[in-house]
Amino acid sequence: MRVLFFAQLQDVTGCPTAELAIAERLTLEQLWSALIEIFPALQAYRSTVRLACNWEYAGPETFFNDEDEVALIPPVSGG
Amino acid sequence: MEIEIHLTKSPIPARMTTSALGQAGAWLEFSGMVRDEENGQPISALEYEAYEEMAVREIRRLLESLAIKYPCLAARVIHRFGVVPIGETAIYVCVAARHRQEAIALLAEFMDRLKQDVPVWKRRALPIEPPGSAEKKSYAFRTTTQGHGANPSVSLDEAMDKIRSVCQALPNIRVPLFAALGQTLRETVCATGDLPSHDLSTRDGYAILVSDSTKTFRIVDTIYAADWKPRSLQIGEAVRVATGATLPCPKLRVVMQEDVERTGEFITVLKEDLAGNIRHCGEEMKTGQTILEAGLRLDAGKLALLAAAGCTHPLVTPRLNVTHFTTGDEIIPPDQTPKPGQVRDSNSILVRGLLQPFVNDLEQIHLPENFEAAWARLDLSRIEETDLLLISGGSSVGDLDFTLPLLERLGYEIVFAKVNIRPGKPLIFGVNGARVAFGLPGNPLAHFVCLNFAVAAAIARLQGGAPPTFLRGPLATSLADDPCPRETLWPARVQRTTESTQLQPLPWASSGDVSSMASANALLRVPPNTTALDAGAEVEYLPVMGMQEALI
Numbered sequence: 001m002r003v004l005f006f007a008q009l010q011d012v013t014g015c016p017t018a019e020l021a022i023a024e025r026l027t028l029e030q031l032w033s034a035l036i037e038i039f040p041a042l043q044a045y046r047s048t049v050r051l052a053c054n055w056e057y058a059g060p061e062t063f064f065n066d067e068d069e070v071a072l073i074p075p076v077s078g079g
Numbered sequence: 080m081e082i083e084i085h086l087t088k089s090p091i092p093a094r095m096t097t098s099a100l101g102q103a104g105a106w107l108e109f110s111g112m113v114r115d116e117e118n119g120q121p122i123s124a125l126e127y128e129a130y131e132e133m134a135v136r137e138i139r140r141l142l143e144s145l146a147i148k149y150p151c152l153a154a155r156v157i158h159r160f161g162v163v164p165i166g167e168t169a170i171y172v173c174v175a176a177r178h179r180q181e182a183i184a185l186l187a188e189f190m191d192r193l194k195q196d197v198p199v200w201k202r203r204a205l206p207i208e209p210p211g212s213a214e215k216k217s218y219a220f221r222t223t224t225q226g227h228g229a230n231p232s233v234s235l236d237e238a239m240d241k242i243r244s245v246c247q248a249l250p251n252i253r254v255p256l257f258a259a260l261g262q263t264l265r266e267t268v269c270a271t272g273d274l275p276s277h278d279l280s281t282r283d284g285y286a287i288l289v290s291d292s293t294k295t296f297r298i299v300d301t302i303y304a305a306d307w308k309p310r311s312l313q314i315g316e317a318v319r320v321a322t323g324a325t326l327p328c329p330k331l332r333v334v335m336q337e338d339v340e341r342t343g344e345f346i347t348v349l350k351e352d353l354a355g356n357i358r359h360c361g362e363e364m365k366t367g368q369t370i371l372e373a374g375l376r377l378d379a380g381k382l383a384l385l386a387a388a389g390c391t392h393p394l395v396t397p398r399l400n401v402t403h404f405t406t407g408d409e410i411i412p413p414d415q416t417p418k419p420g421q422v423r424d425s426n427s428i429l430v431r432g433l434l435q436p437f438v439n440d441l442e443q444i445h446l447p448e449n450f451e452a453a454w455a456r457l458d459l460s461r462i463e464e465t466d467l468l469l470i471s472g473g474s475s476v477g478d479l480d481f482t483l484p485l486l487e488r489l490g491y492e493i494v495f496a497k498v499n500i501r502p503g504k505p506l507i508f509g510v511n512g513a514r515v516a517f518g519l520p521g522n523p524l525a526h527f528v529c530l531n532f533a534v535a536a537a538i539a540r541l542q543g544g545a546p547p548t549f550l551r552g553p554l555a556t557s558l559a560d561d562p563c564p565r566e567t568l569w570p571a572r573v574q575r576t577t578e579s580t581q582l583q584p585l586p587w588a589s590s591g592d593v594s595s596m597a598s599a600n601a602l603l604r605v606p607p608n609t610t611a612l613d614a615g616a617e618v619e620y621l622p623v624m625g626m627q628e629a630l631i
Contacts, residue, residue: 018253078199
C-alpha cells in the first residue's frame with residue numbers, strides 16, 4: 001500500500017510517501033492504528049486529518065487493501 | 080453541464096478564449112489572485128501543493144452535484160500549484176448559464192466548498208527577498224545554450240562541482256524492512272523498549288530467589304519460552320523454566336537442571352552455580368539508547384536488529400527511477416552475430432549492473448537514430464517520473480546532434496556538454512527541476528568512465544549522500560602515456576592488503592576497449608601532458624561504483 005502525506009504531514013512523518021505492507025484488508029480504525037504505530041506523531045493530527053482511498057474520501061465503511069493508494073488529507077486551503 | 084478541469088504549474092492566462100455558447104445568457108469568470116500579504120506579513124509568492132488526481136476528481140464531483148441544484152451549461156476550473164507570485168491567478172473559474180442567477184449561485188457555493196474538500200494546500204508564503212539575493216541562487220550558472228556551438232566545456236573538477244550543486248537530494252522514504260536492504264538509513268534509530276523486555280533464562284533449569292540458600296525447593300510452576308506468568312516466589316520455592324523463558328519476577332537466578340536432583344515436585348540442589356544464567360532486562364539495549372546511527376547502509380544483520388527493536392519502517396534513501404536510452408543503428412543485441420559494421424550492445428548490461436543497487440525501476444529502450452522516429456517512441460509521462468535519464472550514444476550518431484536536441488526538447492537545461500577528460504569528452508549533463516540527465520559517449524570504455532565518475536556522483540547526491548571522492552595511492556608499476564592535453568581517467572586494479580595499497584594501471588588502447596572493464600575496480604587520475612609516471616608515484620584514484628566501501 002502506498003501512503004501519501006500532504007502539506008504539514010510531510011514534516012510530521014519526515015517523508016512524502018511510505019510503502020506499507022498489509023496482509024489483509026483494514027478498516028479505517030485499523031489503518032489509523034497501523035499508521036500511528038509507525039508514525040506516533042500522527043496521533044495529534046488524527047482528529048483533523050481525513051483519509052482518502054484511491055482518490056476519494058474514506059468513511060467508516062471503507063476497507064483498505066494492499067494495492068490501494070491512501071492519502072492523509074489535512075485541512076485544505078486551496079483557492 | 081460541460082466540465083473542464085486543469086491543474087497546472089504554469090501561469091493561467093488572464094482571460095480564457097472560448098467558443099461562443101449561443102445558449103448562454105450569462106458568462107461569469109472569477110480569478111482568485113495571490114495578494115501581497117499573508118497573515119499581515121508582506122510576501123512575494125504563495126506556494127501551493129496539490130494532490131492532483133484527487134483534486135481533479137473532487138472538483139468534478141463538486142461541480143456535478145452543484146449542477147443539479149443550479150442548472151448551468153458549462154464550467155471550467157483551472158487551479159495553479161507550485162509557486163504563484165503575487166498578482167497572479169491561483170484559481171480561475173468560469174461558468175456559463177442561461178441566466179446570471181444560477182451562474183452566480185453556483186460559483187459562490189463552488190468556491191466555498193472548494194475550500195473545504197479539494198485537496199490543495201497553501202504550503203507556505205515566500206517572504207520578500209532583499210535586493211540582490213536572487214543572484215545567489217544555485218541556478219545562476221544554468222545558462223541556456225544558444226545553439227549547439229555554444230555548449231559549455233568544463234574541467235573534471237568543474238564537472239564534479241556542477242553535478243554536486245545541481246543534483247538535489249530526493250525526499251527520504253519510509254519503507255518496510257524487506258525493501259530497505261542496501262539502502263542508507265536516514266534517521267538515528269533508538270530503542271523504544273528494553274531488550275530483552277524482561278529477565279530471561281538462558282538455561283533449562285529452575286528459577287529461585289537470588290537470596291535463597293535453601294538446598295531443597297518445591298516446584299510451584301512451569302514456564303516455557305512463550306509463556307508470560309508473573310508471580311512472586313517465596314524462600315524454598317522454585318519455578319521450572321525452559322531456555323528463553325520469561326522469568327516470573329525480578330531478582331531470581333536459574334539453577335541448571337543438570338545440577339539438581341528431582342523427586343516428584345521437589346528438587347535438591349547438588350552443585351552451586353555462581354552464574355545467574357539470566358539475560359537481564361535491558362541487557363542488550365535500554366529504552367532510548369541509540370541502536371543504529373543515521374548514515375549506515377542497511378545490510379541483513381542491521382535489518383534483523385531493527386526488526387528485533389520493532390522498527391518496521393525505517394526512513395531510508397529513495398531508490399531512483401531510471402530510464403536508459405541506447406542509440407546507434409549499428410548496435411545489435413548481444414545474442415546476435417554482428418555483421419561487418421555492427422557491434423554488440425555491452426552498454427545496457429553495464430548500466431544495469433552498475434546501477435542495480437540504487438534503482439527502484441530501470442527501463443532500457445533502444446532508440447532509432449532518426450530523431451523524429453526516436454521522439455515518437457518516447458513515453459513522455461514516464462520521463463516525467465524519471466529521476467535519472469541516461470542516453471548512451473552510438474558511435475555512429477553524433478552525440479551533439481542527437482542527445483542535446485533530445486534533452487532540450489524534453490525540457491532539460493544543459494549544464495555542460497563536454498568535459499576535458501579522456502576517454503569520455505562528449506559527456507552531457509542536463510537538469511529539469513529535480514530530474515537530471517546524462518548523455519554518455521557510446522564507446523564502451525568512455526561510457527564506463529563517465530558512469531563511474533559523473534553518474535555515480537549524481538546518484539550519491541540524489542540519494543542524499545556525499546559524492547565519491549578521489550583517494551591517493553602509489554602506482555604498482557610505471558605508466559607510460561602519450562602526452563594528452565586533457566586529464567585521463569585510466570582504468571586500474573587496486574590491490575589492497577592490510578599494509579598497503581597498490582594501483583595497477585590496466586592496458587587500454589582506445590575508448591572502445593572493453594577488456595579493461597572486466598578487471599577495473601578504480602580509475603586513476605593522470606594529469607594533463609603526462610608522458611611517464613614511475614612505479615611508486617602517488618596518484619589520485621576513484622573507486623568504481625559499488626567498490627567505494629571496499630576500497631576506502
